[in-house]
Amino acid sequence: MKKKIAFNTLGCKLNLNETDSLVSDFHKSGYDIVSSNEQADVYIINTCTVTNKSDRKSRNIINRARNKINNPVVLVTGCFAENSKEYLERFDDITYVIDNKRKSQIFSIIDAHFNGEILKPDELKSGVFDFSTAETSLHTRSMIKIQDGCDKFCSYCIIPYVRGRAQSRPYKDILKNIKSILTCEYKEIVLTGINMGSYNYEGTNFSTLLEMILELDGDFRVRISSLEPEGIDPLFISLMSHPKMCRNLHICLQSGSDRILKLMNRDYTIDNFKTSIQKIKEVCSNFNFTTDIIVGFPGETNDDFKKSCEMLIETGFSHVHTFPYSVRTGTKAAKIDNHINSKLKAERSSIIRSLSEVNKKKYRESFIGKKQRILIEKIVQNQAEGFGEHYIPVKFSGTGLIPNSFCEVLITGIEDGNNPVLLAEPVIRYNNL
Numbered sequence: 001m002k003k004k005i006a007f008n009t010l011g012c013k014l015n016l017n018e019t020d021s022l023v024s025d026f027h028k029s030g031y032d033i034v035s036s037n038e039q040a041d042v043y044i045i046n047t048c049t050v051t052n053k054s055d056r057k058s059r060n061i062i063n064r065a066r067n068k069i070n071n072p073v074v075l076v077t078g079c080f081a082e083n084s085k086e087y088l089e090r091f092d093d094i095t096y097v098i099d100n101k102r103k104s105q106i107f108s109i110i111d112a113h114f115n116g117e118i119l120k121p122d123e124l125k126s127g128v129f130d131f132s133t134a135e136t137s138l139h140t141r142s143m144i145k146i147q148d149g150c151d152k153f154c155s156y157c158i159i160p161y162v163r164g165r166a167q168s169r170p171y172k173d174i175l176k177n178i179k180s181i182l183t184c185e186y187k188e189i190v191l192t193g194i195n196m197g198s199y200n201y202e203g204t205n206f207s208t209l210l211e212m213i214l215e216l217d218g219d220f221r222v223r224i225s226s227l228e229p230e231g232i233d234p235l236f237i238s239l240m241s242h243p244k245m246c247r248n249l250h251i252c253l254q255s256g257s258d259r260i261l262k263l264m265n266r267d268y269t270i271d272n273f274k275t276s277i278q279k280i281k282e283v284c285s286n287f288n289f290t291t292d293i294i295v296g297f298p299g300e301t302n303d304d305f306k307k308s309c310e311m312l313i314e315t316g317f318s319h320v321h322t323f324p325y326s327v328r329t330g331t332k333a334a335k336i337d338n339h340i341n342s343k344l345k346a347e348r349s350s351i352i353r354s355l356s357e358v359n360k361k362k363y364r365e366s367f368i369g370k371k372q373r374i375l376i377e378k379i380v381q382n383q384a385e386g387f388g389e390h391y392i393p394v395k396f397s398g399t400g401l402i403p404n405s406f407c408e409v410l411i412t413g414i415e416d417g418n419n420p421v422l423l424a425e426p427v428i429r430y431n432n433l
């Protein structure tokens with residue numbers, strides 16, 4: 001009888017990527033992957049601790065698994081597990097608490113468990129880059145982990161304490177990994193890490209690594225999941241117009257006020273940030289920029305907040321992920337006075353979200369009448385859905401369309417709503433009209 005296993009993942013793309021790899025390990029070995037609402041033999045919860053809300057969500061999902069009636073194996077991993085290990089280990093019905101550096105060993109732990117062996121997690125080999133490649137059935141894109149950890153210690157952030165110091169994966173391993181997944185029909189490579197801009201392996205920095213990846217043979221494209229401003233240098237800027245490069249970057253701004261950036265221990269100024277954006281726009285005019293903004297950092301005045309809004313409008317970020325500041329014990333910001341009340345933080349978040357929606361619609365509408373090269377993700381009743389090189393969702397109809405292939409389309413319209421999908425026609429059909 002096949003064992004049933006369910007996964008829950010919270011937080012960043014790196015966590016999602018690591019879960020995908022674990023799902024593939026279990027699937028290849030004959031486990032049945034089921035939804036976490038179903039009765040399973042094993043529940044794996046890959047947690048996050050970046051905000052109080054993430055802690056709460058992690059605890060709720062863990063409790064749901066603990067309350068299942070058949071005494072399943074409950075394994076908790078990820079940053080909440082790392083940060084709250086002692087708390088979690090108090091519960092007898094949590095079978096394993098696994099730290100981030102041994103997350104890649106989870107298949108061995110569970111498989112040994114069902115074979116009657118007891119593996120002591122703390123004695124297992126540790127390796128943050130030892131994850132196997134996720135199966136093509138999960139996504140049309142493959143995430144490649146190039147880096148882990150962070151040395152920046154931004155004053156609000158708990159990540160350096162739970163993911164550890166910055167580590168860069170050897171570039172030869174990254175290139176080998178990408179070459180092998182390109183032979184498995186992947187068409188999009190997404191580079192992931194905690195702070196990829198700090199990549200440095202034996203003198204090879206992030207831009208040089210990116211250049212080496214873009215020079216690999218094959219019809220594929222490269223996307224960067226998220227970047228701190230420090231990773232942007234002249235080589236990086238010139239690579240943004242490379243034909244294999246997606247025209248989309250998520251650059252973390254966090255605040256539009258230099259005063260707040262300094263309190264956050266961010267090592268750039270608004271002028272530096274604007275210059276980088278401007279230089280990328282010069283090599284690629286309709287580039288898609290998205291960002292993160294924290295509202296209600298301790299001491300954030302109306303004037304500081306106004307500067308974040310102005311920056312959002314001026315830069316034209318097409319999407320803003322906004323977080324109300326929340327205290328993380330152990331960080332420097334937790335000791336700063338002058339905390340902002342929740343009501344004001346909620347108001348500021350709501351203003352940022354509204355501005356972001358206006359930008360998003362305006363940016364997406366600017367594609368009407370232009371061409372995009374879509375990577376088709378799925379086809380339902382002759383209707384294809386996918387993303388163009390600017391990473392905007394597009395829908396179009398046609399015959400003979402194939403999932404996981406590229407198709408050039410002409411953008412003809414846009415749907416209504418807060419996350420409007422672009423509507424298009426395949427170019428071949430357009431040319432034949």
Ligand code: SF4
Nearest residue numbers: 150152153154157159
């Ligand atoms: S760069 Fe700052 S915000 Fe990003 S992970 Fe490092 S410490 Fe956290």
